[in-house]
Amino acid sequence: MKRRILIWAGAALIVVVLITVWRPIELGFKPDIDAGSAVLLDMDSGDIWVNINGDVPMPPASVSKLMTEMIVLDHITSGTLRWEDRVPISAYASQMGGMSLSLKRGDFYTVRELFEGITIYSANDAAVALAEYMAGSEDSFVLMMNDRARSLGLSPNTVFTNASGLSSKDLGIIRQPTHIGGQTMMTARDTAKLAAALIHNHPDVLNISGRTQMQLKDKGLYVSNSNLMLPGMGGAYAYDGADGLKTGYDSQTGYCIAGSAQREGHRLIAVVMGAETYGSRFEGAAKLFDYGFFRGLHYGERVKHIIHALGIRS
Structure with missing residues (x-):
């Protein structure tokens, strides 16, 4: 019995010394993420705790819809847009490929329905429809997106060229002429800052991004959330505490996620951009969250956490 106590006490002392002197970040606990870039942002302090190529611009695909969501919610808050407003679907919006709700030209949907389509299912046609309704054209909406990026202090490396995040290749011949050409590009650091600002300014967005499904009643359509980290989704990637925000895929970049937990x-x-496989973005985000929540523990709690993980019992 005494021997077990001595072993436990010795192990605890070693852990305390290591944590006190070197801290987890120097102990090699910082996660190794298999992706083009990754960032972990602590919302309590605003500090970046992990930065892997975080300032390198990359095509973000649907993750860029975070800015579309921000502008919609800004206008809801100011009263210039209402959830019950009915939005017409244009021919251009109805042609959006990729993730879509198969909206038809001439149909009408409420702002709430389309916003849920963007936030939960990442629908490209819903994003374009809302952009056209709010600004008169997607091109004018893109100017609003970039103005908002500058007001949030995002770097010049982050530039929006459409409301959906679709690449020029994916848009193909239906792409309309715009004031800002080229590809939408974002850095992982800017993406994290945008996600944090969205939650700070509009915390209710998490009530939508955390839902597992949405429906369009008039169409009898049910679609599931594209974020498999949500606990309610079940499965291998579900993560305790996850409640948002946006996933994306681009054939040039790979798989992306801007996650909140x-x-x-x-x-x-947690932001992961340019992951090679569908699941590795979720795995990378989970590693970032694990590291961040461990780092956020007080030293005494860290000791207990490590001792429990090592299977040391008193």
Whole structure:
């Protein structure tokens, strides 16, 4: 019995010394993420805790819809847009490929329905329809997106060219002429800052991004959330505390996610861009969250966490 106590006490002492002197970040606990870039942002302090190529611009695909969501919610808050407003679907919006709700030209849907389509299912046609309704054209909406990016202090490396995040290749011949040409590009750091600003300014967005399904009643259509980290989705990638925000895929970049998770009042933003496989973006975000929530523990809690993980019992 005494021997077990001595072993436990010795192990605990070693852990305390290591944590006190070197801290987890220097102990090699920082996660190795298999992706083009990755960032972990602590919302309590605003600090970046992990930065892997975080300032390198990359095509973000549907992750760029975070800015579309931001502008919609800005206008809802200011009263210039209402959830019940009925939005017409244009011919251009109805032609959007990729993730879509198969909206038809001439149909009408509420702002709420289309916003849920963007936030939960990442629908490209819903994003374009809302952009056209709010600004008169997607091109004018893109100017609003970039103005908002500058007001949030995002870097010049982040530039929006459409409301959906679709690449020029994916848009093909239906792409309309715009004031801002080229490809939408974002850095992982800017993506994390945008996600944090969206949650800070419009916390109710998490009530939508955390839902597992949405429906369009008039169409009898049910679609599932594209974020498999949500606990309600079940499966291998479900993560305790995850509640948002946006996934994306681009044939040039690969798989992306801007994820949000909260435990015991502590919220983290994890961004993974350019992952090679569908699941590796979720796995990478989970590693970032694990690291962040461990780092956020007080030293005494860290000791207990490590001792429990090592299977040491008193």
